[in-house]
Amino acid sequence: MADTAKPGSAAGVHDDANRRDFLFLLTGAAGAIGTASAVWPLISSMNPAADVLALSSTEVNLAPVQVGQAITVVWRGKPVFVRHRTPEEIASAEKVNLKDLPDPKPDSERVKKPEWLIVVGVCTHLGCVPLGQKLGDPRGDYGGWFCPCHGSHYDTSGRIRKGPAPANLAVPGYTFVTDTSIRIG
Amino acid sequence: MSATPSLLDNKLVKWFDQRLPIVSTMHHAGMEYPTPKNLTYWWNFGSLAGFMLVVMMVTGIFLAMHYTPHVDYAFASVERIMRDVNYGWLIRYIHMNGGSMFFVVVYIHVFRGLYYGSYKSPREVLWWLGIVILLLMMATAFMGYVLPWGQMSFWGATVITNLFSAFPLVGNWIVTLLWGGFSVDNPTLNRFFSLHYLLPFVIAAVVFLHIWALHTTKSNNPLGIEANGPQDTIPFHPYYTVKDLYGIGVFLIFYSLFVFFAPNALGDAANYIPANPLQTPPHIVPEWYFLPYYAILRSIPNKLLGVLAMFGSILILFLLPWLDTSRVRSARFRPIYKLVFWVFVICCVALTWAGGKPPEGLALWVARIGTIYYFLHFLVFMPLIGWFERPLALPKSISAPVLAGGKA
Numbered sequence: 001m002a003d004t005a006k007p008g009s010a011a012g013v014h015d016d017a018n019r020r021d022f023l024f025l026l027t028g029a030a031g032a033i034g035t036a037s038a039v040w041p042l043i044s045s046m047n048p049a050a051d052v053l054a055l056s057s058t059e060v061n062l063a064p065v066q067v068g069q070a071i072t073v074v075w076r077g078k079p080v081f082v083r084h085r086t087p088e089e090i091a092s093a094e095k096v097n098l099k100d101l102p103d104p105k106p107d108s109e110r111v112k113k114p115e116w117l118i119v120v121g122v123c124t125h126l127g128c129v130p131l132g133q134k135l136g137d138p139r140g141d142y143g144g145w146f147c148p149c150h151g152s153h154y155d156t157s158g159r160i161r162k163g164p165a166p167a168n169l170a171v172p173g174y175t176f177v178t179d180t181s182i183r184i185g
Numbered sequence: 186m187s188a189t190p191s192l193l194d195n196k197l198v199k200w201f202d203q204r205l206p207i208v209s210t211m212h213h214a215g216m217e218y219p220t221p222k223n224l225t226y227w228w229n230f231g232s233l234a235g236f237m238l239v240v241m242m243v244t245g246i247f248l249a250m251h252y253t254p255h256v257d258y259a260f261a262s263v264e265r266i267m268r269d270v271n272y273g274w275l276i277r278y279i280h281m282n283g284g285s286m287f288f289v290v291v292y293i294h295v296f297r298g299l300y301y302g303s304y305k306s307p308r309e310v311l312w313w314l315g316i317v318i319l320l321l322m323m324a325t326a327f328m329g330y331v332l333p334w335g336q337m338s339f340w341g342a343t344v345i346t347n348l349f350s351a352f353p354l355v356g357n358w359i360v361t362l363l364w365g366g367f368s369v370d371n372p373t374l375n376r377f378f379s380l381h382y383l384l385p386f387v388i389a390a391v392v393f394l395h396i397w398a399l400h401t402t403k404s405n406n407p408l409g410i411e412a413n414g415p416q417d418t419i420p421f422h423p424y425y426t427v428k429d430l431y432g433i434g435v436f437l438i439f440y441s442l443f444v445f446f447a448p449n450a451l452g453d454a455a456n457y458i459p460a461n462p463l464q465t466p467p468h469i470v471p472e473w474y475f476l477p478y479y480a481i482l483r484s485i486p487n488k489l490l491g492v493l494a495m496f497g498s499i500l501i502l503f504l505l506p507w508l509d510t511s512r513v514r515s516a517r518f519r520p521i522y523k524l525v526f527w528v529f530v531i532c533c534v535a536l537t538w539a540g541g542k543p544p545e546g547l548a549l550w551v552a553r554i555g556t557i558y559y560f561l562h563f564l565v566f567m568p569l570i571g572w573f574e575r576p577l578a579l580p581k582s583i584s585a586p587v588l589a590g591g592k593a
């Protein structure tokens with residue numbers, strides 16, 4: 001290239017500099033795109049793998065769970081709370097003024113059948129498992145669950161009422177297979 | 186110094202050094218390095234930190250020969266190290282307590298820097314590299330603690346990885362990426378082991394840069410004034426090599442007391458219970474060296490703000506060279522800053538205490554007041570004190586006060 005550019009001619013030097021700038025940018029861009037496409041599979045490999053994603057759904061038989069009782073089942077490695085709510089619990093969940101809720105959702109949107117509350121048992125603050133499933137567990141100020149890690153209180157609809165957690169306990173996707181059994185996932 | 190015989194007089198060494206100047210470079214950095222002659226024992230903690238990094242790497246590599254990173258076998262493989270592997274208990278206890286010792290040493294090293302103004306011009310980059318090392322150490326220690334797969338391993342991992350979900354938009358994406366699944370599980374354990382093995386080597390590389398920066402700007406000293414010339418310095422070897430070695434000896438006694446007589450004093454008994462993803466222990470606490478940050482996190486009843494304050498409490502150290510407006514480095518000559526420094530130390534101790542207690546009653550209030558004070562110290566006191574404080578007169582040189590004392 002040094003041969004083709006006329007030495008001493010301003011135009012020649014200028015042309016050459018432009019061409020070099022362009023080639024430099026082109027090489028840089030090709031390098032950046034190449035690196036990015038090489039890094040992508042590496043990052044992507046850290047996301048859940050196909051077998052993890054394919055983790056089966058869980059079937060739960062509700063028949064043995066009496067009114068007022070609760071059971072914990074495992075779904076995708078996480079606890080899911082299934083609570084057979086008493087009429088009083090249902091009533092207290094329904095009569096709450098939505099304005100009083102940090103994460104406002106009516107109870108009716110969180111259940112398929114009012115007597116069965118099914119929520120993921122993972123505190124939306126930092127992921128502890130709240131207490132309230134066993135007899136004698138503290139259930140917090142609102143009769144639902146109490147997370148001992150940093151003091152979050154959930155109500156009988158699994159909604160956050162007090163404490164650092166920002167959101168209600170999640171409702172997993174589930175369907176009633178029969179009147180007394182559900183499939184989660 | 187040319188009078189003392191050196192390795193470089195050897196013809197063979199010279200031949201090699203002309204082709205790869207590693208011997209002369211090491212000689213330059215590790216022996217000739219002109220060091221202020223007034224360094225106190227507070228200057229031992231840098232070399233102690235380097236020593237601890239080597240101890241952790243060596244013991245870690247041997248642990249890794251026996252450890253199995255799988256949720257079904259990890260806990261049992263650590264118990265096997267403790268019971269069946271020859272000296273496995275020793276290697277593990279050195280590594281386990283070594284984590285704590287490493288932080289003891291590094292925290293003292295950092296507070297030394299805060300007291301003597303070692304972060305000020307021209308040592309800002311040196312200071313930044315130190316903070317980067319601190320952050321990498323925290324990541325390494327956190328992931329190491331997950332490896333034995335006990336209850337605290339599991340729930341500590343759950344709580345800390347969930348911190349990232351506080352960030353809007355990208356939060357949940359980051360958490361899934363950390364987990365490789367829907368909760369802390371086998372993929373998480375595998376990647377934590379991989380990274381726990383990797384990061385100490387990254388730390389070693391940053392330590393190299395840290396020392397490079399040190400040798401460019403030269404060591405600070407208790408007077409906080411620059412050396413005026415050769416009369417103010419002594420060669421690193423033998424004066425400081427021997428002093429550092431002596432320090433390592435004393436430190437090893439302290440370290441051994443834990444390893445041999447109280448190996449589990451700094452740990453949590455719950456980590457000897459295998460991880461159970463369905464049951465959170467009643468009281469989750471991180472290792473002691475994370476307690477102040479945990480106290481800050483829990484003192485704020487809002488998830489995102491708590492997380493930001495926690496990360497901010499360390500990131501704020503990056504700005505220190507500009508938050509401190511005083512032209513005088515050493516607290517020796519800063520009567521007001523000296524006082525405020527010690528109140529700050531008490532604040533950090535109080536936060537450590539509060540972080541280990543359930544967040545209620547007195548502990549919660551100590552955490553809240555401590556958190557406010559922590560940020561006030563950096564954001565308000567440091568800039569203001571530098572502005573209105575009248576520092577004492579600085580000595581003319583490092584030698585001056587000593588020579589004057591000799592005459593008197």
Ligand code: HEM
Binds near residue numbers: 287
């Ligand atoms: C910056 C340096 C390091 C720090 C701060 C550190 C910290 C820790 C901590 C706190 C534990 C948990 C100990 C326990 O409770 O049992 C641990 C475990 C472990 N570390 Fe490290 N580590 C470091 C370097 C390394 C290196 C270089 C390796 C080598 C590959 C390694 C391999 C292991 C293994 C295999 C375990 C699991 C066995 C056990 O729990 O004792 N570590 N580490």
Ligand code: FES
Binds near residue numbers: 123152
């Ligand atoms: S994890 Fe439940 S309150 Fe923090």
